[in-house]
Amino acid sequence: MSRKVTIDYQKSKKVIEVRELSDWEKVAEFLLSKMKPGMVIALKGDLGAGKTTLTQYIVKQLGVKKRALSPTFALVRNYLVSDLKSEVRRIVHVDAYRIEDERELLALDLDEELMETGTVMVVEWPERIAGWILSKRDKITVDIELN
Numbered sequence: 001m002s003r004k005v006t007i008d009y010q011k012s013k014k015v016i017e018v019r020e021l022s023d024w025e026k027v028a029e030f031l032l033s034k035m036k037p038g039m040v041i042a043l044k045g046d047l048g049a050g051k052t053t054l055t056q057y058i059v060k061q062l063g064v065k066k067r068a069l070s071p072t073f074a075l076v077r078n079y080l081v082s083d084l085k086s087e088v089r090r091i092v093h094v095d096a097y098r099i100e101d102e103r104e105l106l107a108l109d110l111d112e113e114l115m116e117t118g119t120v121m122v123v124e125w126p127e128r129i130a131g132w133i134l135s136k137r138d139k140i141t142v143d144i145e146l147n
C-alpha cells in the first residue's frame with residue numbers, strides 16, 4: 001500500500017509519494033531541512049499509516065543509535081542527537097493517542113520539555129491535543145494518507 005504524504009509548513013505544501021519503506025527517508029530528509037529547536041512536528045494519519053516509522057527515520061538520520069519505538073506505553077520518549085551538524089540536540093516523541101483529558105496533557109509538561117535547549121517535538125495523533133498544537137506557532141504538519 002502506498003502513502004501520500006502532505007507536508008504543510010509556513011503556508012506552503014509539499015507532497016511526497018511513499019511506496020516502499022525506504023521512501024520515508026526522503027520525507028525525513030525534507031523535514032530535517034526545515035527543523036529547528038522549539039519546533040513541533042505534527043504527524044497525522046490513521047492507525048498504521050506510518051507515523052512511528054517516519055519518526056524512526058528522522059531519529060536515524062540525526063545519528064541516534066537507539067531505534068525509535070512506538071511510545072504507546074510510555075506516551076513520551078526522548079532521543080538524544082549526536083549529529084553535530086544539526087542544531088537539534090533532542091527529539092521528544094509523543095504519542096497522544098491515549099491522552100484523554102486536559103489533566104493528562106498537563107501532567108506531561110510538554111511546554112517545559114519543548115523549551116529545553118535544542119528540542120524538537122514529534123507528535124503522533126496531534127488531534128488528541130488539538131488545543132495545545134494550535135497554540136504552537138512554529139510547527140510542521142505532516143498528513144499521511146493511505147491509498
Ligand SMILES: Nc1ncnc2c1ncn2[C@@H]1O[C@H](COP(=O)(O)OP(=O)(O)OP(=O)(O)O)[C@@H](O)[C@H]1O
Nearest residue numbers: 018019020021045046047048049050051052053054
Ligand atoms: N511505505 C511503507 N511500505 C510498507 N510498509 C510500511 C510503510 N510504511 C510503514 N509501513 C509499516 O506499517 C506498519 C505500521 O506503521 P507505524 O507503526 O509506523 O504506523 P503508525 O502510524 O505509527 O500507527 P499508530 O497510529 O498505530 O501508532 C509497520 O509495520 C510499518 O513497517
Ligand SMILES: [Mg+2]
Nearest residue numbers: 051052070124
Ligand atoms: Mg505509531
